[in-house]
Amino acid sequence: KKSARVVGDVIGKYHPHGDIAVYDTIVRMAQPFSLRYMLVDGQGNFGSIDGDSAAAMRYTEVRMSKIAH
Numbered sequence: 052k053k054s055a056r057v058v059g060d061v062i063g064k065y066h067p068h069g070d071i072a073v074y075d076t077i078v079r080m081a082q083p084f085s086l087r088y089m090l091v092d093g094q095g096n097f098g099s100i101d102g103d104s105a106a107a108m109r110y111t112e113v114r115m116s117k118i119a120h
Contacts, residue, residue, distance in 0.1 A: 053112055057077065058108055070108070077093075077108075082098060088116075094112040
């Protein structure tokens with residue numbers, strides 16, 4: 052699914068306080084250098100270890116990884 056769709060679902064159901072915090076958390080869970088295990092399989096630009104930021108949520112796609120189930 053598009054990241055924007057996932058962020059919208061989370062805001063609507065669980066966290067009605069803005070999309071930036073939700074998307075930043077999804078990006079962190081998709082980066083192989085941020086967590087020991089990636090909880091999200093990401094498609095698109097999710098930033099780099101050098102500090103490059105992730106692409107906007109409309110350009111990325113996410114799904115839960117096998118370990119997150």
